[in-house]
Every structure is written in structure tokens, then in C-alpha cells.
């Protein structure tokens with residue numbers, strides 16, 4: 094499966110501009126690289142303009158849903174839609190929506206761990222369910238940015254057989270070494286592919302780290318983007334390698350489920 098990460102800058106609080114930019118980048122990726130699956134960054138519609146979410150969040154995610162469905166069908170690709178500011182009644186969630194090549198909605202995940210360091214919990218409500226969906230026959234899961242610091246949360250879908258972890262993010266540059274190490278650790282311990290798509294650029298509070306990565310189930314980085322530039326990061330992944338690694342080092346069989 095050919096995967097493309099759209100490492101992009103995101104305009105602060107400007108969904109119209111972001112829809113236009115991201116759609117152009119998706120079309121460019123498809124024309125140039127013919128990927129099977131595309132992943133976008135976290136909150137690519139609004140960025141972290143949290144104080145204006147009343148005004149700019151997406152009611153029932155309708156705008157994102159219609160756009161993702163139409164685009165994935167027209168371009169014949171799967172899209173892990175990063176995440177958007179999804180309004181449900183009086184609450185806003187940081188939600189990832191995934192669509193398949195037929196334009197069908199196949200996965201929803203709302204960020205469970207909100208980053209108090211960036212006051213996310215004051216404006217966004219936490220999700221309660223981990224995610225498990227199937228892309229091109231491969232059981233997959235999504236986690237959003239700060240979630241990767243919580244290995245016990247990431248683990249749950251992998252115990253159920255997931256093979257790929259998709260991670261949309263807006264990870265700041267001052268903790269870039271954590272980004273890299275945490276993603277590699279999640280790949281090694283879950284013996285899975287990790288496909289992590291970060292943004293670049295700045296907002297009023299942060300500069301972001303880029304360095305989107307695709308890591309194989311052995312923990313080797315097979316593709317890595319730069320820190321500052323917009324980029325389409327590509328890699329060809331073969332989920333059968335997950336089975337090989339799990340056979341070689343049978344971590345899942347050796348878990349002490351009697352103890353924890």
C-alpha cells in the first residue's frame with residue numbers, strides 16, 4: 094500500500110483557506126505519486142485557534158464529511174482525514190474521520206488525551222473510544238498527537254490485531270526529540286507500521302516540528318520529512334512484514350495477561 098503524508102502549514106482559524114490548500118496538496122500527491130492512502134495533519138481546518146471554536150468549528154463534521162467523501166471517491170483513494178474541530182451540540186471534539194476509495198466513512202476517532210500544557214481541555218472535549226478500522230484489508234487504528242504519550246491507550250487496538258497506527262499531529266518543535274522517540278517506541282512495542290503526519294509553520298504560540306515519519310514494525314524509519322518545509326512524504330508499506338516481525342519476536346503471545 095502506497096501511503097502519502099501531507100505535511101503542510103495550516104492557516105490559523107481560516108477553514109476556507111485550509112480546505113483550498115489541503116485539497117490542492119491532495120490533488121498534487123495523487124497526480125505525482127498515485128498513493129493508495131493519504132493522511133492529513135491534526136486540526137488542519139482550524140489550527141489551534143481554540144478561543145474561536147464557537148465560530149469556526151464544523152457542525153456535526155458535515156463540511157469535512159462531505160468533502161472527504163467526495164474527494165476520496167473522485168480520486169479513488171483512502172483518506173485518513175487528519176483531524177477537524179468537530180462540533181457536537183455544545184461540545185467540540187478533535188476528531189479524525191477516515192474514508193475509503195468508495196467515498197464511504199469507515200472510521201471515527203476523537204482525541205482522548207487533551208494537552209493541558211496547551212489548555213486544549215478548556216475548549217475541547219475528550220473522546221472516549223479507541224479506534225479500529227480496515228483500510229485495504231488491513232486492521233488499523235488512529236491516535237492524535239499527545240495520545241502517543243499514553244502507550245496503554247495505543248496498545249488496546251493492537252491487542253485486537255491492528256497493524257497500522259495513523260497519527261495526525263500538530264507537535265511543537267521544542268519537544269521534537271520526544272516526537273521521534275515516542276513514535277519509534279510505539280512501532281517497536283506494537284510491532285506495527287506508524288504513519289505520522291505533522292504540520293509545519295507557526296501559530297501565535299508555537300512553531301511546529303514537521304518531521305512526519307513512516308516507521309516499519311521493526312522500528313526502522315522508512316521515510317522522514319524535513320522540519321520546516323511543506324512536503325508530500327511517500328512510502329510503500331507491506332503489512333505482511335507485521336506478521337513476520339510478530340512471528341520472529343512473539344511479544345503478543347508472551348504478554349502476561351494473568352498479571353495485567
Ligand SMILES: O=C(O)CCC(=O)C(=O)O
Pocket residue numbers: 208211237238239240242263264265268271
Ligand atoms: O505532547 C506533546 O509534547 C505535544 C502534543 C501536542 O502538541 C498536541 O497534542 O497537540
